[in-house]
Every structure is written in C-alpha cells, then in structure tokens.
Amino acid sequence: MSGSPIAFIDLAAQQRRLGERLSQAIGRVLSHGTYILGPEVAELEQRLAAFCGAAHCVTCANGTDALQLVMMAEGVGPGDAVFVPAFTFVATAEVVPPTGATPLFVDVREADFNLDPASLEAGVAEARRLGLRPRMVIAVDLFGHPADHDALSAICVREGMTLVDDAAQGFGGTYRGRHVGCLGDYTTTSFFPAKPLGCYGDGGAVFTDDAATAELLRSLRFHGKGGDKYDNVRIGLNSRLDTLQAAILLEKLAIFEDELADRQAVAARYAEALKGLNAVTLPRVAEGCVSAWAQYTLLVPDRDALAAACKDKGVPTAVYYPIPLNRQTGYAMHPTVPGGVPVSDRLAAQVLSLPMHPYLDVATQDRIVAAVRSGIGAMASSVAGA
Template sequence: MPEGSPPAPIPFIDLDAQRRALGPALEEAVLRVVRSGRYILGPEVAELEAALARYTGAPYVVSCANGTDALALALMAWEIKPGDAVLVPAFTFAATAEVVAWLGATPVFVDVREDTFTMDPESLARGIATARRLGLVPRAVIPVDLFGQAADYAAILPLAAAEGLKVLVDCAQAFGATWQGRQVAATGDMAATSFFPAKPLGCYGDGGAVFCHDRETLETLLSLRVHGQHLEDKYENVRIGMNGRLDTIQAAVLLAKLAVFDAECAARDRIAARYAAALADVAIVPRVAPGNRSVWAQYTLRVPGRDREAILTRLRAEGIPTAIYYPKPLNRQRAYAHCPVAEGGVPVSERLSGEVFSIPFHPYLDEATQDRIVAAVRAAIAAA
C-alpha cells in the first residue's frame, strides 16, 4: 500500500470467501438446476425440506420465498385476524411486526433483556395484560432469537401456555442455534427462518422456511404457500394464500451450504471467543445464556457512555465497516408509533439502540484480519 493511502476496506460479511471455499460443487449444483429447466418447486426444494427436517429435528418443513413470508405463513395458518394481539419485541427488524399488521392484527411491543438482547419474559407478561386491557385478544407471541442465540424459552413457553398463546419462534438470525440442546427451529408451536444471503445459512437471493409439528398444519402451509390452492387441484382455491414458493436454484445453493454449515458454526464460535477475549475490557461483549449455543449472526458490542458516532467514524477511516442493529426500536418508528407498548415501556430497547454496533464477522475471517479489527476497535473506543 502506498505511504499515506487509506487502509484497504474489509468486507462486513465476506460471501465471496465462502463461495471460494465451497468451490465447483456449488456452481455445479446451480448449473444442474439451470440444465433441468425445473426452476419452481423442482426436486431440490423437497430435498432441502427433508434435509432441514433432519438437521433440526422438526417433523415438517415448508420452504418459502423469504423470511418475512415464513412469518406470515405461520400467522395465516393460525388465522390471526383484526382484534387479535401478537406480542413482539421492540428491539428487532421490522418484519417481525410487519406481518402482524398485514393480517389486520395488532403488534404489541415488549422489551428485551439487556444481557442477551432477546425478549424479556416479565415485559411479555405486562404486554399480555396491556393487550387485554385495550380490548384485544392475545393470540400469539413471536420471540426473536436475536444476533444468533435463542430467547429465554424456559420462561416464555410456560407463560405462553398459561395464557393460551401460540409461540412462533423467529429464528431468522439463529438457524442452527440450540436451546437446552434443542434446535431453535424445532422449538415453539412453529418456527420461521430466513435464508437471506447474510444469514448464517444463506442462499444467493431470498429464501425462508417454516417449521411445524403436525400434518394438518403442514397441509395448510403448503396450500397457503401457493395461492391457497387445494393440494390435489391447483385451480381450486380453498383459502386466501400467497405466492411464497422458494426458487429451485436457491434450494440447490442451500443444500450445498448445509453440507459445511456445522464447520462454519464451529469457526464462528472460535472467532467470537477470540473477539470476546480481546475486547471485553473496552466494551460490553455479547453474552451467551447458559444452555444456549449461538450461531453468531452478528457480533454486537455495546459502548454505553461513549460517543458511538465518533467510534464508527474512526473505524470507517481505518477501513473497518460497521452496522447498527437497530438504531431505533420499532415503537419509535413512524409506521408503528400507534401500536401499543407493554406497561412500563421498553427502556432497555431504547437504551440499546443508542449503544450497540456490530463489527465484521463471518466464518472465513482469518486471524490477521481479526487482529486488525480488534486493534482498530480498541483504538476507536479509547479515542471516543
């Protein structure tokens, strides 16, 4: 590098490094689909669904076009409707609440825990009471397995059962994570995930899946996925559905990536441990709750009391990309400002939004690059 030149930027998530590691097998998988001409619901789609069921232990899997559709399909199968309330965390991506509003139901925002960023069961209980006080019917809760690890299902599942709520696990950032040895995708009444390219298991476009536990729900999901069609007569529509099919090429990509997924998760664990050892004295590093295994969708630091923008500006100058997940909780966003919030508010979500930032993280991040990131982060925090 010429003297005085800015440092070369590094990728936030290096998908090309993964492509190179997978090699010709991935390209051949895509070409097989191209040559076959079976681009929609080709054999690779059913093969992927079977592979995902084996991997997670979930009895049934329905692939779909994206993670948002996966959430929507589950709620549609439960016939969520106007007048119903669905409890969602305020500190998450908009899709979790968006699908509730699509169906005319009301998202009720609850807070998250400071240590894990996942749904706070005590706030959930207050949110259920708030919904009932407003004349809504609490029907479901969508815990989000944020940044790669499971929510507190030991508390959430019995609370939901006692209150008569369905549990839809949003594992879009945590496919492959476990809670008490159980895959998060096999937890709850249903689970939904995303295969967006940046996810721990991602395709080369959009993709998603729903995981369920009984044949009746499976058949409902299969119908809903294709315009609500009758499973034996595609021109007989028996319910209002959507066009939510997964492209065959994306299924082929996911099958190739699933073959190396466990090795990638192990690499993510090693990198996370290395980051934690190097950064715990200058920032609040992520904590994995006992009984959980994270897949580290993001590596998110907290810097309370520091000038976050100054830190990020300095990192940009050093060629270190960052991201803020999430700069504003959902209850503060214009589209959702009218939605109810659990009694007591969501102070942790609002505080975290001003403190967090994520640094580059992926399973192909070599130690030299990790060291460069760590040195830059430490210097930026010290200067803030």
C-alpha cells in the first residue's frame, strides 16, 4: 500500500469547505430551541421543492419512512401488487409487506441498472394471474441515474397504477430536462449521510405536486394529527426531520449544485481514464439524462479479484448490492416475474463501485485508476498464463 488512505466518500472534506457556516447554523437552532419542526424545516421544504420544481416537499425521519408514508397516503393494502426492482437497496421493498400488499420483483436493465419496462409489463400480467391488483410501481434511480420515467409512467397511466420514484440515490439528477423530484406521482429521497445530499444523521423527504396529498403526508408524519396535535384523525407515524438536520441540510443545499458539477467532473475523468479496459463495462448515462452520481459502478466479471487487487493498493471499493432482493431470505416468499431476473442476478455478481464524491482530487483519482488498471492487467495475464 502507498500514499494516504483514500476515502470512499469524503464527508470531512465537505465539512472543511462549509467551515463555520455549519456551527453557526447549529448555533441558531440551539438559540431558538425549536428542535421539532422549527423554522429551518419549513425553509428547507420550500428550498428543496424549488430546487427540483415540485409543488410540495414534506420532510420526514428517513428515506424508508418517506416510502412508508407514501404507502399509507395511498392506502396500499391486501390484494395489491407493488412492483419493485429486484436490484436495489432493501428499503425499496421493505415498506410493502407490512401494509399487507405483495411486493412483486421485476428485472432491471443493464444499461442504467434501473427498472425494465418490459419486465414490468410481464410483472403486471403475473400479478393478474395471481389474483392481485396491479397498484403501484416503485422505480429507483439507482446509483443516481434516473429510471426511464416516461416509459414507466405510460404503463402506470394505462394500468391505473401509482408511480413512486425512490430517489434516495437520484436526487439532483435530471431526466429529459426535468429534475428528479417531479417525475412520479410521488418522489421520495433520503438524507442518509452518504447520499449526494446527506445530513449528519437520518433524514428523508417526499415530494408531490398535490396540495391535499402534502397535507395528508404532514398529518401522517405527525401521529395522524388533525387540526391539533392531540386530535388524531388517522393512524400515523412519528417521522419528522429534526430541526438540527434541516439547518445542516440548508447549508449543504447551498453548495449542492456545485457538488453535482464536481461529481460530473469526477465521473468524466473516470470514463476517460478507464475507457477501453478489457472486460470492464463503465457506467453509461442515457441520452437526455444527468446522473447525480451517487455511485460510480463498474461491471467486472471477476469483481472479487479486482476488489482484492484494489484493496492491496489501498483503494476502497464497495459492492452495491451482492444479492437481488428476490433471493434474500426475508423476501424469497414473495413473487418474482416469470423467467426470473437474469439481469439483476448478473449485476449482483459483477458490480463494483469506486470511490465517488465531489472532493476527489485528480492525484487521488489517478491512484484509483492505476489500481484498477493494474488489477485488470494482472487478472488478464493470469488468465493468459492459465
């Protein structure tokens, strides 16, 4: 190993950039003392909605609750099928079984790692065969790349299904000139620290263009309150974003556009430096899309060998995600589209994510590229010598 340790995501560099502004923002909350739903929460909601062009933003405790609040707002329940990509983080599917609805796993496309409209069509037919009502699609903007929302939306409109965009990784991206945040009937996101827009703890949000739905979500996140907090008109959750986290997010949102541009530059440098590498597929960005680059993810047939070679050179890598959800023990009893999810299976075996954050300097990135290149070179010569 040579050189200083490389961060997979460098939150300390971001903290240095924000400097005093963070402690001043925290100090302001400590002075006014409204820790729950303080003024920073309302301001953040307005700024987030303005950022992405959605009419309303309702913040909540985390990105999983954001999805759960949508389930509750929509009254999803027994007999309903909710279509979920097999290749995503578990939270996307986790919110479905507690409602009594059935998650039905569909496949993704290799080109963008996202829900495959053709597999969704097959899933809808399968739901009907199983006697389930096709009710909702949760599309994921995996690794920051927007799903194919127009194609998915056309299916949802035809079938009378609700389209939810799980943009935990995708907030900040754009699709055909529109920001992620206003592409589905609902968009959810996460402010988990490692996300492109992360806080210093847990946080999340739901975006909607419908005023009545936003009011319903505000009630649901606050124990189902009516006009008064002790007037409980429905079953809800305790799922509010802390004022302290909102204050931190306001500072981070102020530099988010800059950071997204820096992520683009990092991705472009990777693409240039790694192109033409034997047996490596680089992430692609579909025409008309801008990725938020939550991750920079390669496909490599011998992924584990490359991860080990990178580790030897002090370069951290990560595998998001090693097991498709339909194969997870806790989910295997739920239906999968006929024919299975071969693309998800292949991706789970081949994905390898490299360090990606806006503060990745050229010298560090050169070290990462050199480690990947030498790892692939060593793998090729061991195959040649075998």
